[in-house]
Amino acid sequence: MAEPILEARSVTVDFAHRGRKAGHLRAVDHVSFSVSAGERLGIVGESGSGKSTLCKSLAGVYKPSSGEVLFQGESLPAKRSPELRRAIQIVFQDPYTSLNPRLRIGKVLAEAVEAGGRQGGDPEQQVRELLATVGLPAVAASVRPSKLSGGQRQRVAIARALAVEPTVVLADEVTSALDVSVQAVIVNLLARLAGEHDLTLVFVTHNLQVVRALCNRICVMHAGRIVESAPTATLFAAPKHPYTLALLAAAPRLHPREGVEDATAKPAAPPVAVEGCAYRLRCPLARARCAEEVPPLVRTDGETSLHDVACHAVAEGWEGAAQPASSTRGEP
Amino acid sequence: MSAAAATADRPERQVLLEVDGLTIEVRNRQMHASVVRDVSLSVGVGETLGIVGESGSGKSLTLRSLLGVLPKGTAVAGGSISYRGKVLVDDGRVTDEMQSLRGREIGMVFQDATSALDPVIRVGDQITETLRRHTGLSRKAADARAIELMERMGIPDSRRRVRQYPHEFSGGMRQRVMIAMAIACSPSLLLCDEPTTALDVTTQTEILELFGELRREQGLAMIFVSHDLGVIAEVCERVCVMYCGQIIETGMRAQVFDAPRHPYTLGLIESAPDIEAASPELVAIPGEAPDPTVPPPGCRFNPRCPMPVEECRSGGFPLIPLSGGRATACIRHDRTTALRHRIDAEAGRG
Numbered sequence: 001m002a003e004p005i006l007e008a009r010s011v012t013v014d015f016a017h018r019g020r021k022a023g024h025l026r027a028v029d030h031v032s033f034s035v036s037a038g039e040r041l042g043i044v045g046e047s048g049s050g051k052s053t054l055c056k057s058l059a060g061v062y063k064p065s066s067g068e069v070l071f072q073g074e075s076l077p078a079k080r081s082p083e084l085r086r087a088i089q090i091v092f093q094d095p096y097t098s099l100n101p102r103l104r105i106g107k108v109l110a111e112a113v114e115a116g117g118r119q120g121g122d123p124e125q126q127v128r129e130l131l132a133t134v135g136l137p138a139v140a141a142s143v144r145p146s147k148l149s150g151g152q153r154q155r156v157a158i159a160r161a162l163a164v165e166p167t168v169v170l171a172d173e174v175t176s177a178l179d180v181s182v183q184a185v186i187v188n189l190l191a192r193l194a195g196e197h198d199l200t201l202v203f204v205t206h207n208l209q210v211v212r213a214l215c216n217r218i219c220v221m222h223a224g225r226i227v228e229s230a231p232t233a234t235l236f237a238a239p240k241h242p243y244t245l246a247l248l249a250a251a252p253r254l255h256p257r258e259g260v261e262d263a264t265a266k267p268a269a270p271p272v273a274v275e276g277c278a279y280r281l282r283c284p285l286a287r288a289r290c291a292e293e294v295p296p297l298v299r300t301d302g303e304t305s306l307h308d309v310a311c312h313a314v315a316e317g318w319e320g321a322a323q324p325a326s327s328t329r330g331e332p
Numbered sequence: 333m334s335a336a337a338a339t340a341d342r343p344e345r346q347v348l349l350e351v352d353g354l355t356i357e358v359r360n361r362q363m364h365a366s367v368v369r370d371v372s373l374s375v376g377v378g379e380t381l382g383i384v385g386e387s388g389s390g391k392s393l394t395l396r397s398l399l400g401v402l403p404k405g406t407a408v409a410g411g412s413i414s415y416r417g418k419v420l421v422d423d424g425r426v427t428d429e430m431q432s433l434r435g436r437e438i439g440m441v442f443q444d445a446t447s448a449l450d451p452v453i454r455v456g457d458q459i460t461e462t463l464r465r466h467t468g469l470s471r472k473a474a475d476a477r478a479i480e481l482m483e484r485m486g487i488p489d490s491r492r493r494v495r496q497y498p499h500e501f502s503g504g505m506r507q508r509v510m511i512a513m514a515i516a517c518s519p520s521l522l523l524c525d526e527p528t529t530a531l532d533v534t535t536q537t538e539i540l541e542l543f544g545e546l547r548r549e550q551g552l553a554m555i556f557v558s559h560d561l562g563v564i565a566e567v568c569e570r571v572c573v574m575y576c577g578q579i580i581e582t583g584m585r586a587q588v589f590d591a592p593r594h595p596y597t598l599g600l601i602e603s604a605p606d607i608e609a610a611s612p613e614l615v616a617i618p619g620e621a622p623d624p625t626v627p628p629p630g631c632r633f634n635p636r637c638p639m640p641v642e643e644c645r646s647g648g649f650p651l652i653p654l655s656g657g658r659a660t661a662c663i664r665h666d667r668t669t670a671l672r673h674r675i676d677a678e679a680g681r682g
Contacts, residue, residue, distance in 0.1 A: 046532035047503075149620060150387075179386035179559055181621075184603035184614035206532065209604055212612035236607065250533040252540075252562025253606045254589045 004034035005200050006168050010067035013053050027053040029224035040201040042211030045221035055172045055204045059090040089161035093173035095153030099145040105156055106141030116164030130159040151182035168200045187214050208251050220244045223278035230307040240309045243279050285313035345376040348553050354411035356393050365625035368393050368577045378551040382568030389574040391557045395523050400430040435462035439514030443526035445506035449498040455509045456494035463516045481512040504535035524556045540566050573597045576632040577624035583658030593660040593668050596633045602675050611680035
């Protein structure tokens with residue numbers, strides 16, 4: 001395994017409750033993982049799972065309340081140097097608010113090029129190259145964001161991230177605001193660029209289709225913790241955590257399965273702080289132990305499987321997850 | 333057309349809503365152009381129809397026109413709409429019938445419950461507002477009905493929650509409140525505009541199941557608009573695919589999604605394969621969706637089509653009836669299967 005390029009060690013992010021007497025909201029709860037160079041890691045979860053907060057704390061938007069983020073083996077300081085900020089870029093969900101509506105696209109990218117201190121030729125030429133890289137015509141430089149569609153704006157946001165020649169690109173729900181056909185375009189563009197520019201990609205989304213198409217490895221988050229982490233193929237073929245099973249079962253299918261009762265999901269519980277495993281209120285496998293201690297993320301199926309699960313039931317040998325997302329379409 | 337063919341298949345089918353040649357225009361100082369053109373569809377008692385399309389396809393405008401709630405600056409400009417024989421729109425002119433049906437016979441569920449609900453009115457009062465308006469029910473009886481509806485929607489502790497305000501509900505629960513509102517008067521037809529788009533997948537599943545129950549238990553007919561083919565597949569028996577203001581394919585859901593007869597429908601399926609597909613690759617449709625106010629000449633999909641011929645570049649493209657009550661606007665529909673094999677092979681789904 002290659003050296004980790006980006007690593008989270010027990011990252012915790014707390015937000016103070018405004019207007020309440022005491023207490024705080026723990027959005028990210030002791031999350032640890034590492035990403036190696038060239039890897040494309042997907043972080044999947046529903047709203048409130050802490051996936052976006054985690055992504056933003058990797059980007060330095062939020063400062064972890066405890067724990068640390070390491071880049072190339074070195075702990076990132078609270079105030080990052082310009083070099084570090086260039087090396088780790090983030091692309092946001094909403095291309096309607098992440099671009100300044102008053103600036104022409106050429107200016108948006110020229111600013112990024114200048115900030116990046118990129119060598120080689122005049123800035124205008126570089127802006128044209130960036131636009132070409134993300135598949136936009138050179139004339140796009142002279143328009144303002146309002147003239148562009150959602151997909152085109154997201155291309156500009158990606159071009160802006162690439163302008164500073166980053167090592168890691170964090171993508172926070174970048175396709176969620178887009179139509180499915182445009183989503184496919186952006187996902188394929190990211191995959192191509194990651195290959196061409198040797199990028200390490202951390203892709204945060206709620207969409208399982210998208211991570212399946214784009215990422216080598218997936219972390220599933222629930223209530224601020226990673227509950228399962230596995231190579232993409234493993235996660236889809238043999239998911240183990242009951243929450244992952246519920247997510248996979250809930251993904252709408254073009255050919256709905258008739259009469260398949262989804263045994264693993266109970267109605268979503270309100271997000272309240274609970275002792276022990278946060279999923280136990282919805283979990284069909286919940287047992288006494290789940291209320292007492294938080295299940296740690298542990299390797300299953302041998303060290304080389306790279307398949308980690310945080311579930312007491314799985315640790316005790318529950319294997320009921322036989323064929324959750326298996327094909328019922330009768331396709332080869 | 334397709335409606336007639338479907339009627340022929342099932343002679344007992346009672347038509348509830350019939351739309352014929354509907355055209356919707358944008359009218360403002362800069363322009364006067366159609367955004368929905370010549371849309372015809374029909375829904376029978378207890379049927380579920382899905383309208384699939386991307387932003388700008390005109391799917392939401394079509395749905396809103398059925399209830400006379402088009403956004404400012406847009407108006408019905410042609411065609412007719414009738415509901416159980418009552419004419420709601422006659423040759424582009426909206427009649428007075430709409431007001432009496434709205435809420436009572438036809439309910440509507442919007443995408444964003446947060447903005448569709450009034451933040452300063454208790455949910456119980458919002459649920460029964462239409463009921464009291466149409467039936468003059470007493471306040472006490474209305475409250476009892478609101479509690480009953482909320483229980484039916486699976487909202488726990490409804491006796492207490494009926495007195496709460498929308499902000500005290502989660503997104504999924506708010507959506508349940510809105511559905512309770514829409515069905516308060518026991519309508520026969522429910523119009524749903526992307527009702528699960530803002531929800532998490534697990535919550536979405538619960539809401540879709542609720543729609544299924546309502547349909548089975550109350551024989552509710554539904555028109556369900558979404559950009560998500562998977563969601564449409566879970567709920568609808570019949571689908572219309574819209575592109576650039578027109579219906580380009582229609583038929584039974586299983587047929588259309590199994591063997592699309594229009595390259596755009598195929599493109600939608602290939603750009604978002606479901607999570608059980610053999611290969612996860614997303615195959616993008618090249619180019620950008622055109623602005624429906626300035627559509628390309630000929631078939632509106634031809635600039636992005638992987639198999640266009642000269643004839644595609646001019647003329648009109650009405651729906652061509654196929655067997656099984658299906659219809660497509662593509663003149664080369666017999667080649668879509670071969671096209672699909674090619675795309676699937678390239679994507680490793682062979």
